Amino acid sequence: MLTPPEDDRKGFVVGKDIDHENGRFRIVVSSKKLLSLLGRFSVVAADCTFKVTLQGHPLLVVCVIDAMRHAHPVAFAIISNQEQTDYDFVFAAIFNRCASLGLNCQVQVFMSDGEMALKNAARAIFGGEVVLLNCYFHVMQNVTKHLKKSVEIPKEAHDQIRKDLALLQVAPTKQHFAAAGKMFLQKYGCYPLFLNFFEKYLQNPKLLMWYEAAAPGIPATNNALEALNKSLKDKLRRQKEPLGTFKSRLLEIVFEYGDPERTIVCERIFDLETERKTYDWLKTSKKVRTVNCQETLKCFTYIPGKEVNDITSQDIVSFEQPKLDSFEKFAADFGKLHRVEVTSQDYKTWDCTCRYFFKNNVCLHILAVAVLKGKYVLSAEANTTKVSYKKAAGRPKLVSRALMKQ
Numbered sequence: 446m447l448t449p450p451e452d453d454r455k456g457f458v459v460g461k462d463i464d465h466e467n468g469r470f471r472i473v474v475s476s477k478k479l480l481s482l483l484g485r486f487s488v489v490a491a492d493c494t495f496k497v498t499l500q501g502h503p504l505l506v507v508c509v510i511d512a513m514r515h516a517h518p519v520a521f522a523i524i525s526n527q528e529q530t531d532y533d534f535v536f537a538a539i540f541n542r543c544a545s546l547g548l549n550c551q552v553q554v555f556m557s558d559g560e561m562a563l564k565n566a567a568r569a570i571f572g573g574e575v576v577l578l579n580c581y582f583h584v585m586q587n588v589t590k591h592l593k594k595s596v597e598i599p600k601e602a603h604d605q606i607r608k609d610l611a612l613l614q615v616a617p618t619k620q621h622f623a624a625a626g627k628m629f630l631q632k633y634g635c636y637p638l639f640l641n642f643f644e645k646y647l648q649n650p651k652l653l654m655w656y657e658a659a660a661p662g663i664p665a666t667n668n669a670l671e672a673l674n675k676s677l678k679d680k681l682r683r684q685k686e687p688l689g690t691f692k693s694r695l696l697e698i699v700f701e702y703g704d705p706e707r708t709i710v711c712e713r714i715f716d717l718e719t720e721r722k723t724y725d726w727l728k729t730s731k732k733v734r735t736v737n738c739q740e741t742l743k744c745f746t747y748i749p750g751k752e753v754n755d756i757t758s759q760d761i762v763s764f765e766q767p768k769l770d771s772f773e774k775f776a777a778d779f780g781k782l783h784r785v786e787v788t789s790q791d792y793k794t795w796d797c798t799c800r801y802f803f804k805n806n807v808c809l810h811i812l813a814v815a816v817l818k819g820k821y822v823l824s825a826e827a828n829t830t831k832v833s834y835k836k837a838a839g840r841p842k843l844v845s846r847a848l849m850k851q
Contacts, residue, residue: 473521511710
């Protein structure tokens with residue numbers, strides 16, 4: 446059924462291409478409800494999952510990522526092969542269907558693992574300007590596999606390499622990542638085989654975007670989609686089905702995912718825990734500095750890290766133009782200064798360079814700046830001041846005779 450049904454939740458075939466002679470096929474299914482998400486979000490992720498059909502055909506899951514890093518499916522595609530032409534067909538079918546439904550589909554960021562066919566298809570269909578993020582989890586998986594097979598790197602160095610990469614992944618800015626990346630290669634230059642393997646993750650433009658600062662506010666892993674794949678298999682009751690019945694079951698799943706009660710977050714949510722951390726931070730003596738950049742017309746607020754109370758102009762210059770002479774220097778300076786980019790009047794669109802923001806999409810620094818600028822008022826429940834001390838439960842301890850007044 447290629448004609449969209451009246452019911453927005455009801456699944457239908459978005460596009461299909463079946464070559465009986467060569468045994469190749471591509472079948473894309475979705476619903477108007479799921480496709481409408483592409484008109485609301487610009488971050489798309491895609492990945493194949495397996496063990497869902499008796500024939501072993503891959504199922505390509507295409508989803509959007511909401512404001513709090515949750516994945517929501519927009520289409521499913523059963524494909525016979527994993528080549529760029531197959532992915533081209535799937536993405537084009539989705540894109541063209543959105544256009545016919547009057548949906549303004551503008552994909553700005555595409556997340557996937559290191560499969561080049563997927564990345565090339567995204568660029569071909571969504572446009573050459575789309576940012577290609579590379580899943581950090583898969584990068585580390587490949588690094589771990591290489592280390593296990595390596596004969597040049599001693600085992601006692603494996604953990605340190607992984608720790609350094611984890612730190613590099615949360616570099617506060619693109620400039621820090623580039624500078625620290627060079628120092629990382631210099632530090633492990635004594636392992637030429639490892640460098641030959643890893644250089645592509647620092648130089649290939651389609652593979653190097655695995656660090657958080659590449660796209661602030663957007664997850665650097667495919668974990669949300671992997672969780673969606675697990676949920677999908679749970680809905681299938683972990684049973685492999687023949688292709689014919691699987692397509693019918695897939696249409697039922699499309700209907701289930703279109704449930705209007707499904708929570709889809711369109712803007713960042715600052716919870717009570719973040720408010721309380723902000724309240725505690727505002728009680729400290731730390732001083733912030735705000736700088737207006739004339740060239741970019743942006744406003745930046747710089748915030749001291751944990752062990753710092755004030756920031757100098759030189760600290761800001763060093764942060765914006767990092768000059769490193771070793772990877773250890775990058776590690777020592779990490780977290781001493783954070784920068785909140787005030788991009789608009791809406792504090793929910795601001796980004797921070799701290800590690801907590803990179804992993805949770807919210808942080809106390811953004812909320813603190815919003816409070817200082819009068820954009821946000823903390824709730825009464827955020828007050829962590831102790832009003833009184835509760836008497837300890839149980840009988841009081843016996844006092845030593847030597848301490849008793851006669």
